[in-house]
Amino acid sequence: MNLIIFGPPGAGKGTQSNNIVNDFDLKQVSTGDLLRNEIKLKTDQGKNIESIINNGELVPDNVVNVLIEKIISDPNNFNRLIFDGYPRTISQIYTLERILKKFDQKISKVFSLNVDKDIISKRINGRIICAKCFKIFNVYFNPPNSENHECDKKYLKKRVDDNSKTILGRFETYVIKTSPILDYYKKKGSLCEIDGNQKIDEIYNKIRSILGNIRD
Ligand code: AP5
Ligand code: MG
Numbered sequence: 778m779n780l781i782i783f784g785p786p787g788a789g790k791g792t793q794s795n796n797i798v799n800d801f802d803l804k805q806v807s808t809g810d811l812l813r814n815e816i817k818l819k820t821d822q823g824k825n826i827e828s829i830i831n832n833g834e835l836v837p838d839n840v841v842n843v844l845i846e847k848i849i850s851d852p853n854n855f856n857r858l859i860f861d862g863y864p865r866t867i868s869q870i871y872t873l874e875r876i877l878k879k880f881d882q883k884i885s886k887v888f889s890l891n892v893d894k895d896i897i898s899k900r901i902n903g904r905i906i907c908a909k910c911f912k913i914f915n916v917y918f919n920p921p922n923s924e925n926h927e928c929d930k931k932y933l934k935k936r937v938d939d940n941s942k943t944i945l946g947r948f949e950t951y952v953i954k955t956s957p958i959l960d961y962y963k964k965k966g967s968l969c970e971i972d973g974n975q976k977i978d979e980i981y982n983k984i985r986s987i988l989g990n991i992r993d
Contacts, residue, residue: 778991779882781860783959784890786947787901788973789980790811791913793890794861796981801988803853804851807861810911811844812836830938832836833946835865842872865955885991887962888984889971890973896950901944907935919977 780803792803812830816823818860822840824872829836833860848854864870875885890901903917907938909932914921921933938947 778878778885778988779856779858779860780988781884781887781889782862782890783865783955784885784896784973785892785897787904787942788890788892789900789977790861790890791976792919793888793981793984794859795913796977797859797984798990799949800842800985803857805859805860805861805864805924808836808841808844808846808847808860808863809864812841814845833938833941833943833950835950838868839871840865841869842876845873846876849880849882855880860884861951864958865951867958867961870961880881884962884967886987887959887968888894888987889959889968889970890980891970892973893988896946898941898944901939902941904939905935908932908934 778801780797782794782797784790791805794807795925797803798805808960809830816827816830817841817924826836826840834933841863845860848858859874864873873884899917900915903915905914905916905921905926906912907914907921909928910926911927913919914926914933919925938944959968969987971980973980
């Protein structure tokens with residue numbers, strides 16, 4: 778099955794994708810991570826992406842769509858992808874549908890994590906990510922310890938775009954540009970809205986029970 782996980786910045790898309798990957802043998806595709814990898818390459822395109830991300834805006838559809846097509850066309854990924862943070866515009870939805878059709882696939886379920894704005898700020902401010910194993914932690918809500926993290930503490934880093942100014946921009950971009958596209962999946966009947974204000978495990982239990990009933 779292919780899934781989409783949708784939600785504002787800091788909603789828990791990456792956190793829940795990590796859980797799903799472990800239990801359902803799927804592969805996570807975070808366009809944010811893919812774009813951050815492009816930045817590391819220090820190409821002209823990477824520099825352009827960096828300034829867009831740091832302003833909390835959306836990277837142009839064509840740039841993101843090329844990255845996505847590469848992943849879907851890989852036979853190793855056939856019917857086992859979780860799209861985390863993609864699509865974010867109606868044009869990205871149409872592109873995703875076109876590519877999936879080309880490779881004889883579809884989306885089984887779209888999860889949308891609904892989280893209040895004040896909770897989002899605290900989650901993003903407290904987020905730390907391991908640069909080695911890529912696990913996501915939170916100094917307030919989910920701190921790393923010897924039981925949940927094996928790598929050295931020196932690998933734990935904050936994301937460059939996790940600062941108060943960019944967070945506001947990211948949230949605004951989500952409300953104006955991305956949240957309206959949820960209607961598309963609502964009309965299709967594939968949308969499942971989840972209260973993302975709850976604890977990580979509570980949210981995941983809901984997702985897991987829904988996924989357990991999907992047979993494709
Ligand atoms: P992206 O990296 O996708 O950032 P985002 O959408 O802002 O979402 P985040 O990654 O910040 O949050 P998350 O929902 O994954 O939360 P997480 O699980 O980490 O995109 C970055 C940028 O790239 C965009 O701004 C844009 O510029 C560009 N971009 C990306 N995709 C694009 C696209 N398709 N088109 C165009 N441009 C694109 O959790 C956050 C924190 O909260 C963690 O610390 C976690 O431990 C904690 N936490 C999670 N769940 C809970 C919970 N239930 N209770 C308590 N704490 C929790
Ligand atoms: Mg994320």
